[in-house]
Amino acid sequence: MKYAIVDIETTGGNAKTGKITEIALFVHDGEKVIDEFTSLVNPECDIPPFITSLTGISNKMVKDAPKFYEIAKKIVEVTEDCVIVAHNSEFDYSFIKQEFQQLGYKYRKNTLCSVEMSRRLIPNCQSYSLGKLCKELGIDLNGRHRAYGDAEATVKLFEMMLEKEYVQAVMDEVMRYDLYNAKIHANIKREVIDQLPDETGVYYLYDENEELIYIGKSKNIRKRILQHLSNTSTQRAQRMARGVRNIDFVLTGSELIALLLESDEIKKHQPRYNRAQRKTKIHFGIYKALDDKGYINFQVAPIEMGDHPVTTAFSRQEGTRLLEKMSERFNLCQKLCGLYKAEKSCFQYQIKQCKGACVQEESVESYNQRAEKASQIFSYGVSNVMLIDEGRHAEERAVVQIENGMYKGFGYIEVNGGVSKIDELKAVIKPYKDNKDVNKIIRGYLRKKKLEKQIQY
Structure with missing residues (x-):
């Protein structure tokens, strides 16, 4: 050598x-x-x-x-x-x-x-x-x-x-592989390895029975798959690598769409080597409303068609845990968050850990300012928005839609001098389901990544 x-x-x-x-x-x-x-x-x-x-x-x-x-x-x-x-x-x-x-x-x-x-x-x-x-x-x-x-x-x-x-x-x-190796890739045809792209997207690994055994996403599909195939760090990784016989992929251009598509595909196909993100249906949402005193209240309730929840959860218990995190992080009143039932003050007020919104000691303005901030942190931060990201080629843009505070799906649009008309953007959206994992993906991406554009409507 x-x-x-x-x-x-x-x-x-x-x-x-x-x-x-x-x-x-x-x-x-x-x-x-x-x-x-x-x-x-x-x-x-x-x-x-x-x-x-x-x-x-x-x-x-x-x-x-x-x-x-x-x-x-x-x-x-x-x-x-x-x-x-x-x-x-x-x-x-x-x-x-x-x-x-x-x-x-x-x-x-x-x-x-x-x-x-x-x-x-x-x-x-x-x-x-x-x-x-x-x-x-x-x-x-x-x-x-x-x-x-x-x-x-x-x-x-x-x-x-x-x-x-x-x-x-x-x-x-x-050794880091970027070429076909007869020893490492003995069970896979050379042309399968040769055609792997150095681009962003979602990839699919199949076994000898053409059963889908793993779905992943990467900014460099080729690099990530070759890492899988040479991974000897655990017995599980070795078993998966030995079992791969064929590979497929979908280019997405946008890393955000790769994350969203990966999550949806894992829930849809339930591959045996994917452990995370396998839950499929959401049933509950965290809702926000004003009480008769003007204070923002939160509650966990079943999702109905056309609802506008702050965020979503797979169960009432999970929604309650999210509310508890909101309450603790932003010092919100447990009574107004639906976490403590009482005629007057909440328990936290009695031990001097609540500022007294439950008995109107804290002003509406002061309390609602924190409640709104909590709502934005735990939701997408805006009710109706189109998120514009890079496409699969220079003349294309990826589009992700959030409407009434819920993820609606994504699509791609050809651009000629810019993207601005909401109806045109809506027309390219392919519907996908909202859920806690999607919520987390989008919120995390918005915090850490710089999108090309956000169009509110």
Whole structure:
């Protein structure tokens, strides 16, 4: 086996937005270096000052350097039949792969991370960053944060690990597959592996009887499935990997839609290796209303057609638990939340943990402000909204509909200069069921992710 030991310098830390500014490759046959290649690379964009400060590579230095497409063929030739080895291989490989992808070329290699290898083969080091590890092991590192110096030091580290007794077992354990491997994928046809995309969507794993055994979602379907197939961390994971005979997938573009579709498909098909999100029907909602004093009250009740609950639950008990969380988190009155029955004050007021909305000691304005905030946190935050996210290609957008506080479904729309008409958006929505899991997915996504647009109506 041959190894291409690589290091790159870049304009930033994200492969989708950053570019390579320098690359160094040493081809190793398991005994010695047999070939090498190094070059500055013109990233065709400005190098940020802090990157120049770290690496010493300036815009002036790369001005006359070859662009990536000019050295791409050489990289392919040098790394032919090689496993990529790097200190944090996911970083280096993702950048190289992305550069090739932008040229319309699928560059795929299996990879070994020398960080993971060294943790197993050289335990108890104070640090596994390249600089500190080399210093501790007595490895010369000339030119830190330059591709040639870091790659050369990684070669010396790799050769040190090749001498260890259990190196092959460790390499088998930490290898990351991006290519068909007859040993790992023996029960699956090569073309099934070859056609897996590096895109966002939902995937389906089938056994020898064409029974669906697992459904998952990923921002990189290929990477995630190949991780499944080489997973030896548990007996359950090994059984599932051995049982896979065929694979299917659906591209979604939007990660939010991948999450929503995965949840719905798991409930629909109940695959035996999916444990979470298998409940299917919701029966109860948490409802909000004003009492005769003007205070916001909450209660758990069965869902009826056309209802507008704050959020949903699979059972009355689960709804009550959610209300208890709301009450505790926002210091709401247990009586007004329907959690304590009393003629006058609630129990929390008697032990001085309620501010007294139950006996009108706290003002309507003060109490309702907290109650509204709780309502928004535990719901979607708006009654009627279209969530617009990226589609499966540049001229398409994904659309998720929430109406009367409930998830209605999703769809895709072709865009020409923008998306704005609600009737057009409603027309593409395919209906899906609302439930607690969907509620959690959408709320979590809205908190953590930046959607392209939200259109309230």
